Amino acid sequence: MVGPLTGGYTIKTQVLGARRADTRSVWIATIAIPLLLLAPAFWNGYPLLQWDTGGYLARWYEGYLVPSRSTVFGIYLHLGEQASFWLNLGIQSLATLWILQLVLRVLDLARPVRLVAISLALIATTALPWLSSMLLTDIFAGLSVLALFVLVLHGARISALEKAALFVFTAFSAATHSATLAVLLGLCCVGWIARPWLRRQIPLAGLAQGSLTIVAGAVMLLAANFSLSGQLAWTPGGYGVPFGRMLQDGIVAQYLRDHCANEKLKLCPYRDQLPPTADDFLWGNSMFNALGRFQGLNDEMGFIVLHSLAAYPAWQAEAALAATADQLMHVATGEGTNGWIPHTYGIIERYIPAQLAPMRKAKQQQWQVDFTTINRFHVPVALASMLLVALLFGRGLWRRKRDDLTLLAGTVTLALLGNAVVCGVISGPHDRYGARMAWVATFVVLIAAARAFTGDDEVDDLLAP
Structure with a gap:
């Protein structure tokens, strides 16, 4: 027969054992996930490069502004040159882990095992590890949407330090690329429009803070442009x-x-x-x-x-709609990441010659990077995820649900649409623009699956404060 004291001792032992297991899981997640996010770069033997990488690298050295090349991101890359840019990749992988766990935490799904499972699914099925392994602004596009979601809608559930860090991160992300800034600005505008009907879900303070990240990003970009070029001017987009x-x-x-x-x-x-x-x-x-x-x-x-x-107003409108729809279908991983990127090679050779030897030894420079097989899986996963997240949002609207999952699905759906409009209409459809956002839709679908199929178990109840 088990007495009250024995039963209490058993429960306490279970709780302590569960806490130790959770601590181990936290450490495993903290170490393993960033390393797996950088698996493509480790396999390559060097950070992955892209057509546009050289234009950003050159900003520090050339001292003038060029169309669509953020000086903020150029300075960020320059800070990692002495470490062969592995410092940049470390920042990108840790930022990814931070944002993923932060979203799960504010949605009450923060168990380490869930973080590991969802992260592994993203690493295996989406462009996320390739984006975090690349010297390009694209990793910050999707992460900034999630960061803005947490900052605006769930600021009360995070610490003051986390809120400040999110603010700086979102502002920096906005400053790295005009399209990212435009998408974040669009989301904030929708927030202000919707707030009269969603006062409880969209706090005024959170929306104001989120909107100020756009202002801070613009100031950051202007300051960087002035410091490098002597011009207090916006990065030229040109026509x-x-x-x-x-x-x-x-x-x-x-x-x-x-x-x-x-x-x-x-x-x-x-x-x-x-x-x-x-x-x-x-x-x-x-x-x-x-x-x-x-x-x-x-x-x-x-x-x-x-x-x-x-x-030709009618023709322009028809072309814009077609470009938006086309961009939504362009989601393949790896566009512009191959062995033929002469401008980037030339910039590294001219300004960072110490990087030539390790760069030339990389598999990418040996033409061994091929995304054909990868995209046979990535593309259908991305397209299915985008459809499912839109359906999640539509289902929530139809049922007049205003829960956090519906709001997250809505945020991501609007971000995907805004990204397609901005990039498709202005630049023309490219896989790179779609892939950098599509993984966020997969993340939301995985969260919905966790909500649907994983309930709180006894250990969760025991560990609750």
Whole structure:
């Protein structure tokens, strides 16, 4: 027969044993997850590089502003040069672990075993480890959406120090890329619009703090631009990016055919020779080079972009809708991460020659990185996750549920749509833009699965404070 004292001793032993097991799980998660997030870089033997990496690296050394290359991210990369950029990858993997566990914690799913299980699923099925292993802004796009969600909607459930860290992280993320800033700004605008109907779910203080991260990110970018270039100016986006998308849609060629008889434009002699894609025009061996690239053609591209919007409004609207839909379908992992990235190689050779030897030994530079097999799995997972998270949001709206899972699904659905509009309409659809956000949808689906199939067990009740 077990007496009251014996029974109490047994329960206390179980609690202590469970606490020790949880402590071990925490340490395992803290060490293993960041290492697994960097598995692609370890396998490669060097941080993964991309077409655009060189443009960011050069900002510290060249001292002038170029279109779409954030000086904030350039400074961030420069800080990791002496450590062969492994410092940057360490920051990215630890930030990923931090944000993932923070979201799970505010949703009351913070058991280490769940964090490990969900993290392993993301590592195995999404672009997340490839993004965290790469010297590019893309890892901060999805993480910043989750950070903004926690800061705005669940600020009361985290400490003052965590709130301050989230604020700085979100502001930094916004400053790394104009598209990320635009998506975060859009989410904040939706928050202000929805707040009259969701006063209890969207605290005024949280929404104000979230909105201020956009301001802080803008100030951060302006300060970095001034410190490196002496110009108190925004990073130039130029008209090249939207011009390229309109060229790809055939709008530029039509404008030139319709107006070259009355307007003297540098591109008029080439109106029947324009390349088929924006990438061919901007980065290939096209007439863009002969006409002075951005410096020589930016004013003319701006003129054509603005006047073609007025000349063909219906065509522009149709093209924008098509580009948005197309961008939602472009989610493959690894675009621009192969052996042919001459500009990035050239920047490293010119400014960071000490990195040449380890870079050249990497598998990527030996043309051993191939995403064909990976994307046979990643693409359907990403597309299915995006559909499921939209359905989760729609189901919540239909049932008039305003719980935290519905709000998270709504935040991510709107972020995916905003990302598709910003990137698809302005830049034209690219897999890179979709892959950097699609993994967040998979994360939400995994959270929903944990909610549906994993209830609180006895140990959870015992460990509750």
